[in-house]
Amino acid sequence: MTSIAIASGKGGAGKTSVSAALARYLGPSAVLADCDVDAANALIAMGATELSRSDYSSGDGYVIYSSRCTGCGECARACRFGAIVSDSGTFRIDEALCERCGLCQDVCPSAALVTEQKHGGYLALSSTACGSILSHAELVPGEDTSGKLVRKVRVQADEQAKQRGADFVLIDAPPGIGCPVIASLSGVGLAVVVMEAGRSGMSDAARLFTLLSDMKIPSVVVINKSGLDPEMDKEARQTAEDARAPIVAQLPFDARFRASTEAGEAWTDAADPWVREQAQSLCEAILQRTRSMS
Numbered sequence: 001m002t003s004i005a006i007a008s009g010k011g012g013a014g015k016t017s018v019s020a021a022l023a024r025y026l027g028p029s030a031v032l033a034d035c036d037v038d039a040a041n042a043l044i045a046m047g048a049t050e051l052s053r054s055d056y057s058s059g060d061g062y063v064i065y066s067s068r069c070t071g072c073g074e075c076a077r078a079c080r081f082g083a084i085v086s087d088s089g090t091f092r093i094d095e096a097l098c099e100r101c102g103l104c105q106d107v108c109p110s111a112a113l114v115t116e117q118k119h120g121g122y123l124a125l126s127s128t129a130c131g132s133i134l135s136h137a138e139l140v141p142g143e144d145t146s147g148k149l150v151r152k153v154r155v156q157a158d159e160q161a162k163q164r165g166a167d168f169v170l171i172d173a174p175p176g177i178g179c180p181v182i183a184s185l186s187g188v189g190l191a192v193v194v195m196e197a198g199r200s201g202m203s204d205a206a207r208l209f210t211l212l213s214d215m216k217i218p219s220v221v222v223i224n225k226s227g228l229d230p231e232m233d234k235e236a237r238q239t240a241e242d243a244r245a246p247i248v249a250q251l252p253f254d255a256r257f258r259a260s261t262e263a264g265e266a267w268t269d270a271a272d273p274w275v276r277e278q279a280q281s282l283c284e285a286i287l288q289r290t291r292s293m294s
């Protein structure tokens with residue numbers, strides 16, 4: 001089984017479109033893991049139907065039992081994060097500000113602060129229109145345990161791939177280079193970096209290449225939205241060359257790609273034959289590279 005991560009330092013570079021195209025191209029021989037747990041949208045791109053969903057607990061949090069609280073305010077004075085607020089004398093914890101340090105519990109003279117498992121979102125499994133399986137999740141806003149949930153998405157995808165005898169696990173990584181990205185990339189055999197041919201796209205991709213190099217993960221590059229500025233295209237190719245990442249495809253900036261995406265199509269199944277052809281060549285080039293590495 002081969003794990004391929006599709007990543008980009010920047011959001012909106014075309015990562016999910018490339019992931020969906022590859023997943024549709026491979027059909028049931030791939031399981032797709034949408035690791036962008038803060039803004040999962042592979043479900044839409046893949047036309048998927050949810051099969052199962054389970055609650056995700058993000059760990060212990062703190063709540064104030066109003067029946068025990070005397071309103072002394074010790075906890076609010078102790079909290080360095082301003083997370084304990086009083087609504088007309090009734091104390092409560094603002095989840096968005098709480099860092100779960102536990103100090104309030106230590107100082108409360110009435111044992112009114114108790115620990116509780118916090119609902120952090122959900123983990124789900126869906127079937128897609130092309131017969132493959134999608135592992136995905138959603139974190140509740142303000143939760144900071146995205147790396148842990150990404151790990152669960154990946155474990156579930158690996159289990160599904162084993163059960164179904166799939167050859168590939170495709171990982172749609174979140175944007176950026178933080179903890180959830182590291183959790184998405186760890187242990188993969190190849191990273192496909194989708195890089196926009198523009199200043200911010202190249203700058204963010206360069207940071208991602210540094211991370212990939214530190215993690216010793218080989219990478220290939222898909223340059224997206226090329227052809228707008230020859231100088232930018234040249235710089236994008238140079239960025240890939242500096243990272244020693246072969247360019248497997250260069251997709252032109254073309255309204256037909258956007259029309260296909262807006263129609264809810266995976267590019268490999270686009271009604272427009274030109275989009276279909278571009279996407280199929282892209283998928284074949286990525287798989288060719290994967291085969292040559294094994």
Ligand code: SF4
Pocket residue numbers: 064068069070071072073074075076091107108109110111112113
């Ligand atoms: S320290 Fe305890 S009793 Fe005092 S306000 Fe806070 S929760 Fe209530």
Ligand code: SF4
Pocket residue numbers: 062078079080081082083084093097098099100101102103104105
């Ligand atoms: S756990 Fe820490 S951060 Fe959260 S409310 Fe209590 S003192 Fe403040």
